[in-house]
Amino acid sequence: MRVASLLPSATEILFGIGAGDEVVAVTHECDFPAQAAGRPHLTRTLLPGEVIGDPAAIDRHVRASIHAGSSLYALDAELLESLAPDLIVTQELCTVCAVSYEIVTQAVRRLRGDPRIISLEPSSLDDVYATIALLGDLCDRRNGAASLIAALREREAALRSRPALVPPPRTLVLEWTDPPMSGGHWTPGLVELAGGIPVLANPGANSQVITWEAIAGADPDVIIVVPCGYGMEAALHATRALDLRSEWRALRAVRDGRAFVMDGNAYVNRPGPRLIDSAELFTAALRGEAAPPQALMVLRSAAPTPE
16 A cells, blocks of 8 residues: 555554555655655645745735635645555645645546545544544554554543533634634534633634634633644744734733643644644643643733733
C-alpha cells in the first residue's frame, strides 16, 4: 500500500496506527509526527506572503478567492503521478483548511492505474474514532487502529469521570480573531468533555463569524483563542491585536485572567488523535490547572480597561 495523505490530521492517524511506512507523500503542513515532515510535499500555499500573519488580511484574501472560485492551495500533480499511490486521503469539509476535493480528482484523472480516493468528513470526536477505524481497514492496520482508539477512549473516559464543575463555566472558543469566529464541528464537544458549556458555538458545522456585540452579550466565563492554522507564536501575535480592542478588554474573562491562547495548529484545528490532547488542555484552562506553556497560555491584558 502506497498512501498519499493530503490532510495533516490523516497523516497523524496513519502514523498513529502504524502505517507511517506506507505514507509516500504529505502536504506542506504535515509536521507531526516529526518523521512525517520528511516525506515529499504534494502541496503549497497560494496565500501571498504579505498577508501571512495578518488575520484580517487573510480573511479578506480567503473570501475573495472563494468568491472568484480560486484555490488557496496548489497540488503538484506531476509529483503525485510519479509516486503512483494506491490510496489518496483527502477531504471535502473545508476549502480553507486543505486542498479541495475537486483539485484532487482532476489530478487523479491523469494518473496511471486506479488509485482509491477517500474523502474524510469528521465533525465530532466520535467521527474521528470512525476515521481511525476506516484508515485501519484500508491500510490493513486494524490492530493498530483498535489500539489507538482504545487509548484515546480511555483518556476520554478519564476526563468524563472528573467531578463536575459547578457551575460549569460558559466557554467561548475563538477559532479566528479578525473577524471573530466561534468554534464549530468537534470543538463544542471538546468544551463539554472538559466540563464547560460552549457559547456562541456551531456544533457539527463550520465555524461562524460572530459580532463583538454578541460576544459582549454572552460575556463568557472562559475564553480560549485557537486561531486556525496558527502555532503558538502566531497565535500570541493575533491575540496581542485583540488587546487593542476595548470590547475585548471589557470582557469579564479577560479581566479575571480566564482568557487563554492555544497552539491551534497542533491541537484544536486538526480532527485527529490530538483532539484528546485538546480536551485535556481545555480541562486545564477551565479548572485552573497547569499546562505546558508551549500549548496553552493565560492572556493578560497589557492595556487599561476603559472606564
